[in-house]
Amino acid sequence: METISANKSHHGTQYVCSHPSIATKTEMLFSVFVPHGDGPFPVLWYLSGLTCSHANVTEKGEYRKACAEHGIIFVAPDTSPRGESVANGETYSMGQGASFYIDATQAPWKEHFQMKSYVENELPELVAREFLMADTSRQGITGHSMGGHGALMIGLRNPGKFRSISAFAPITSPMNCPWGEAALSSYLGGDQAAWAEYDSCELIKKGATPDALLIDQGLADEFLSEQLKPNLLEEACKDTNINLRLRRHEGYDHSYYFISTFLTDHIEWHSKRLLAQS
Numbered sequence: 677m678e679t680i681s682a683n684k685s686h687h688g689t690q691y692v693c694s695h696p697s698i699a700t701k702t703e704m705l706f707s708v709f710v711p712h713g714d715g716p717f718p719v720l721w722y723l724s725g726l727t728c729s730h731a732n733v734t735e736k737g738e739y740r741k742a743c744a745e746h747g748i749i750f751v752a753p754d755t756s757p758r759g760e761s762v763a764n765g766e767t768y769s770m771g772q773g774a775s776f777y778i779d780a781t782q783a784p785w786k787e788h789f790q791m792k793s794y795v796e797n798e799l800p801e802l803v804a805r806e807f808l809m810a811d812t813s814r815q816g817i818t819g820h821s822m823g824g825h826g827a828l829m830i831g832l833r834n835p836g837k838f839r840s841i842s843a844f845a846p847i848t849s850p851m852n853c854p855w856g857e858a859a860l861s862s863y864l865g866g867d868q869a870a871w872a873e874y875d876s877c878e879l880i881k882k883g884a885t886p887d888a889l890l891i892d893q894g895l896a897d898e899f900l901s902e903q904l905k906p907n908l909l910e911e912a913c914k915d916t917n918i919n920l921r922l923r924r925h926e927g928y929d930h931s932y933y934f935i936s937t938f939l940t941d942h943i944e945w946h947s948k949r950l951l952a953q954s
């Protein structure tokens with residue numbers, strides 16, 4: 677691993693790092709905020725949305741003060757493999773910057789687009805090795821939009837790894853929205869059973885039972901009714917008695933102005949669960 681930058685901020689250090697990934701077979705960038713002190717500190721993962729890299733939340737998320745106060749390490753991976761030799765799509769919702777956190781099975785994507793494995797296994801193992809104050813036995817996961825889908829999906833699939841799950845304006849059911857349908861059919865082919873393994877509502881219907889979920893959604897979000905559909909998650913959780921706290925906020929859109937307003941609430945929510953004695 678190479679440290680690209682390290683900046684002292686809010687009684688911690690904000691790092692940007694790079695490493696050669698085995699899963700994606702590319703060089704991958706990620707950012708990590710580490711509170712000062714010996715730890716051990718639990719880890720909160722933040723998965724970003726379409727068109728983003730690690731940089732969007734790092735520069736606009738305003739999470740460092742709360743993470744330093746609560747003693748939480750905050751890691752933001754990139755949203756896909758990148759590079760000239762990596763397949764790409766023709767729109768911003770396919771290809772580089774738009775992995776949907778899937779392990780692709782179809783050409784030309786499967787060579788590098790193995791982001792589920794990268795986020796579930798490879799990057800947590802690297803963080804545990806390189807940041808000795810990180811306690812990866814206590815991890816939470818959150819994210820925005822496509823990254824909100826990623827956080828819900830990876831969190832629901834891995835209850836033993838992620839103790840707490842939240843999201844901002846997530847794509848709740850990629851099988852039932854234009855962005856998701858295009859991505860799932862390209863990355864996984866036509867088999868709807870394979871799609872369902874990456875659909876949070878389907879995972880809940882099939883028996884995933886998180887202790888609780890926290891979702892924030894702006895009501896002035898331009899993607900709300902066509903792509904995000906929080907009502908689908910609401911119905912799935914109601915049918916299965918999952919404790920969903922879905923907060924709808926008048927006037928907030930899809931931007932980082934919205935995310936940065938409520939990210940401190942999410943850090944507090946995760947901190948209660950990650951710092952609790954188990």
Ligand SMILES: N[C@@H](CCC(=O)N[C@@H](CSC=O)C(=O)NCC(=O)O)C(=O)O
Pocket residue numbers: 724725726727728732768820821822823930931932
């Ligand atoms: N108008 C944007 C469209 C892409 C966009 O809105 N991306 C969102 C995530 S959408 C769902 O995954 C985002 O977070 N953008 C980055 C930001 O810093 O706001 C475009 O054309 O780029």
